[in-house]
Amino acid sequence: MNRAPDFSSQVAEQAVYWLMEMQQGTLSPRQQHAWQQWLDAHSEHRRAWEHIQRVNQRLRGVSSPLAHAALNGPKSGSRRQALKLLLILGAGSAVTWGMREHTPLPSLFADYRSPIGQRRKVALGAGDQLQLNTASAADVDTSARLIRLLEGEILLTAAQPFEVRTAQGTLKTHGARLNVRQFADRTQVALFEGRVELGSNGRAPMLLPLARQLSFTSASVAEAKPLDANSGAWADGMLVAAHMRLGDFLDELARYRRGQLNCDRNVADLLISGTYPLDDSERILDLLEISLPVKVRRFTRYWVSVEARV
Numbered sequence: 001m002n003r004a005p006d007f008s009s010q011v012a013e014q015a016v017y018w019l020m021e022m023q024q025g026t027l028s029p030r031q032q033h034a035w036q037q038w039l040d041a042h043s044e045h046r047r048a049w050e051h052i053q054r055v056n057q058r059l060r061g062v063s064s065p066l067a068h069a070a071l072n073g074p075k076s077g078s079r080r081q082a083l084k085l086l087l088i089l090g091a092g093s094a095v096t097w098g099m100r101e102h103t104p105l106p107s108l109f110a111d112y113r114s115p116i117g118q119r120r121k122v123a124l125g126a127g128d129q130l131q132l133n134t135a136s137a138a139d140v141d142t143s144a145r146l147i148r149l150l151e152g153e154i155l156l157t158a159a160q161p162f163e164v165r166t167a168q169g170t171l172k173t174h175g176a177r178l179n180v181r182q183f184a185d186r187t188q189v190a191l192f193e194g195r196v197e198l199g200s201n202g203r204a205p206m207l208l209p210l211a212r213q214l215s216f217t218s219a220s221v222a223e224a225k226p227l228d229a230n231s232g233a234w235a236d237g238m239l240v241a242a243h244m245r246l247g248d249f250l251d252e253l254a255r256y257r258r259g260q261l262n263c264d265r266n267v268a269d270l271l272i273s274g275t276y277p278l279d280d281s282e283r284i285l286d287l288l289e290i291s292l293p294v295k296v297r298r299f300t301r302y303w304v305s306v307e308a309r310v
Contacts, residue, residue, distance in 0.1 A: 015048040053259040053302040110137035110150050117256045128158035133234050134256045153181040155235045168218045169200030179232045188215045190231045239276045246270040257281050259302025266308045267294050
């Protein structure tokens, strides 16, 4: 059960206001000063601000009407109201709601979970292993050789047959090593070894090509592509970029951090290459300032923006 927040609805409204202002773009120096004054004015403000960062983080990948309105609604309408409601109720309600629409059990009550910024290994017996990436959840029934991916991303290494179910389809493995990532509207799978059959929406099973990755929905399967440099690298604690857009790179890095990590659109198309340790995201941000013409602005521990260097 979610604990009631220790701040008023008025303060919640103020926190939502500042969140939406920052998401519109870079704040002016005057606005930054005003926000900092508000944050420092009372501990209640700081509690509300840290809480809304956690709510905003947990909304990523959740498919529910309330979460959709909070992330995509108009600035002055449903989005503001949805954010305020989620801030007061807590993100757990939205996550549970969204997951119940698409999974047998909400991810909050999953057999195995990994928190933001952490990874987890689960032994499945006979040398088989399941690894969970950041902010991931899965149910596992070893007797039935069944894995339900409820949220996030997993890497399965198994000589025994397993069935992996996602919101969009079913993967039947035969001595395989594969990476499966659950998005709100699709599943992405990368096959490194073995044999995997994809079944979705009553269609005939499709054999996935080896050393390829693809995305599928309940209605369609995208064209298979070669494995990219970052496929499964998280299992070794690395984030690998090969001529990756900075905006995409920061989206990936944001999965491993609490709070908000923004990228100014003026630098989003810069290209970055390299191998970075996921356990030290602050160090990664410092390295960006060395390798690219960017400045990392840290408003708080939970609010960071990467901008063009002046």
